[in-house]
Amino acid sequence: MLLAAAPPPQPPAAVSATLTETDVRVTSGFRGARISLYGAVFDRSGRPSDVVVVVRGPVQTVRIARKMRVAGIWLNSRPVVFEGAPGFYRAASTRPLQDIARFGQLRKLGLGLDHLAIAAPAERRVETRYGVRDMVVSALGEDYYAWRGAVVRLKQTAGLYSADADGVTFVDKGLFLARVDLPAAAPIGQYTARVLLFQDGRMISDRTLPLKVEKVGLERAVYLLAHRRPWLYGLVSALIALGAGWAASRAFRRS
Amino acid sequence: MDLYLPIAEMSVNAPLLIALGAAVGFISGLFGIGGGFLMTPVLVFMGIPPAVAVASLSNHVAASSFSSVTAYSRRRMVDFRMGGVLAAGGVVGAILGVEAFRLLRLLGQADLVVAVSYLLFLGVIGALMLWESLGAILRSRRGEAAPPRRDRRPILLYALPWKMRFPKSRLYISVVPPILLGLFVGVLSAIMGVGGGFILVPAMVYLLRMPANVVVGTSLFQIVITAGLTSVLQAGRNQTVDIVLATLLLIGGVLGAQLGAKASARFRAEELRALLALIVLLVGLRMGLGLFIQPDDPFVLVAGVG
Numbered sequence: 001m002l003l004a005a006a007p008p009p010q011p012p013a014a015v016s017a018t019l020t021e022t023d024v025r026v027t028s029g030f031r032g033a034r035i036s037l038y039g040a041v042f043d044r045s046g047r048p049s050d051v052v053v054v055v056r057g058p059v060q061t062v063r064i065a066r067k068m069r070v071a072g073i074w075l076n077s078r079p080v081v082f083e084g085a086p087g088f089y090r091a092a093s094t095r096p097l098q099d100i101a102r103f104g105q106l107r108k109l110g111l112g113l114d115h116l117a118i119a120a121p122a123e124r125r126v127e128t129r130y131g132v133r134d135m136v137v138s139a140l141g142e143d144y145y146a147w148r149g150a151v152v153r154l155k156q157t158a159g160l161y162s163a164d165a166d167g168v169t170f171v172d173k174g175l176f177l178a179r180v181d182l183p184a185a186a187p188i189g190q191y192t193a194r195v196l197l198f199q200d201g202r203m204i205s206d207r208t209l210p211l212k213v214e215k216v217g218l219e220r221a222v223y224l225l226a227h228r229r230p231w232l233y234g235l236v237s238a239l240i241a242l243g244a245g246w247a248a249s250r251a252f253r254r255s
Numbered sequence: 256m257d258l259y260l261p262i263a264e265m266s267v268n269a270p271l272l273i274a275l276g277a278a279v280g281f282i283s284g285l286f287g288i289g290g291g292f293l294m295t296p297v298l299v300f301m302g303i304p305p306a307v308a309v310a311s312l313s314n315h316v317a318a319s320s321f322s323s324v325t326a327y328s329r330r331r332m333v334d335f336r337m338g339g340v341l342a343a344g345g346v347v348g349a350i351l352g353v354e355a356f357r358l359l360r361l362l363g364q365a366d367l368v369v370a371v372s373y374l375l376f377l378g379v380i381g382a383l384m385l386w387e388s389l390g391a392i393l394r395s396r397r398g399e400a401a402p403p404r405r406d407r408r409p410i411l412l413y414a415l416p417w418k419m420r421f422p423k424s425r426l427y428i429s430v431v432p433p434i435l436l437g438l439f440v441g442v443l444s445a446i447m448g449v450g451g452g453f454i455l456v457p458a459m460v461y462l463l464r465m466p467a468n469v470v471v472g473t474s475l476f477q478i479v480i481t482a483g484l485t486s487v488l489q490a491g492r493n494q495t496v497d498i499v500l501a502t503l504l505l506i507g508g509v510l511g512a513q514l515g516a517k518a519s520a521r522f523r524a525e526e527l528r529a530l531l532a533l534i535v536l537l538v539g540l541r542m543g544l545g546l547f548i549q550p551d552d553p554f555v556l557v558a559g560v561g
Contacts, residue, residue: 074546184266230494
């Protein structure tokens with residue numbers, strides 16, 4: 001990563017950052033969380049620096065269907081599965097991403113909603129075509145970009161995907177601040193916050209910080225029981241319901 | 256005060272949900288119905304995933320029906336034998352319904368089937384009830400007597416095999432029609448998140464010709480068993496029962512139901528029925544509306560894998 005053109009050997013620019021909170025706890029009163037990321041750029045050369053902060057949630061398979069009109073009724077098509085899409089994605093930067101780096105660079109690093117890597121649909125067929133065996137044919141074909149765009153758009157509407165070209169601000173020389181708002185619907189799991197330093201359209205340095213969103217207390221106990229011992233959970237909740245019904249009828253008979 | 260629902264994975268306003276439970280409870284007490292058909296659509300409009308709404312509602316319906324059935328049983332207004340036969344069909348229906356719903360979710364067609372079921376069943380039953388009760392109101396205004404009820408029982412009840420005596424209902428009929436009726440209602444309750452009283456009660460009156468005084472109690476008895484089982488199956492197979500949601504609705508629902516039952520004494524039966532018919536019809540049409548209007552976005556996220 002050393003710059004070849006610099007005559008006096010300068011140490012390469014570097015970035016360092018920290019999160020105000022590394023453990024977001026989802027309790028019964030959870031309404032989302034606001035996390036701040038502070039960081040510093042170490043650079044003696046004084047060249048203009050750009051910082052991009054990408055927060056990604058755990059990977060969640062997305063299933064999406066297209067509505068089609070059949071005999072006057074809107075019906076869902078067969079769902080298409082997109083794998084590898086993060087459950088939460090936020091790209092914040094000091095400037096619009098296309099001003100910071102070139103298309104190829106952004107695509108390689110998966111920066112921004114347009115370049116976010118979402119794996120091709122799983123609904124594929126393997127068949128013989130044009131005399132060539134085992135060709136992979138995506139069922140979506142040319143529609144692929146419409147579907148991929150819809151995944152991002154629907155996630156944006158749900159507040160789970162966002163991009164903010166002013167999301168990172170330099171508060172002092174070399175010191176920057178980024179805010180990350182997690183909505184209440186943000187998925188539970190392991191997140192990463194990646195901080196990238198760009199100079200002259202190239203990535204000079206990066207840091208990855210872990211961030212965890214987890215349920216605690218009663219919410220966690222209920223969630224775990226419901227998913228690990230679903231039948232026991234079902235029986236217990238049915239008994240609670242019957243018990244509550246019985247208690248209610250007793251209470252109102254007396255009064 | 257916001258509360259996070261652990262299974263629905265969203266934050267809801269707790270007092271609003273309790274008030275909603277009370278409002279629906281009041282309506283169900285007023286009309287002597289379960290109210291699931293009203294609650295499920297409201298929860299869906301609030302943004303709760305339909306699968307979670309349907310499954311949690313079956314838990315809620317089991318609780319509220321149990322609280323009412325004890326009152327009916329004290330007054331000896333439950334035909335337990337008939338209820339047991341209905342429930343036998345209901346158990347099979349619930350199992351089939353939960354499996355069918357699971358399959359529909361995987362195919363991405365659950366929303367469609369829910370919307371069509373609401374439009375079809377609530378639309379038809381609401382329209383029939385409205386027609387019948389408006390006729391009754393008009394007749395009473397004009398001072399005419401009600402037309403004599405045909406007392407001939409359908410031959411099918413007697414022609415089919417496996418006849419059984421139901422002393423409480425003063426019937427000696429084949430068990431096939433009640434089992435089929437229970438099965439049908441069991442499937443519907445799993446798919447629509449309702450108790451199914453709106454189908455059971457008219458069917459028991461007009462098809463099985465049961466005496467009016469045991470109809471509501473017996474249908475509630477069958478609903479407790481079917482809804483209780485549906486709730487266990489939904490939790491076990493689909494992990495979609497949110498006990499926090501069900502409990503919140505229950506708190507308001509129990510209070511509302513008692514107030515509604517007291518208020519019902521102030522209204523005339525025909526007028527209440529006409530009002531209920533109107534509500535049923537409107538809910539059915541509203542749920543079906545989405546099938547015909549063009550969606551804002553042609554793409555939809557389909558929830559729930561596995």
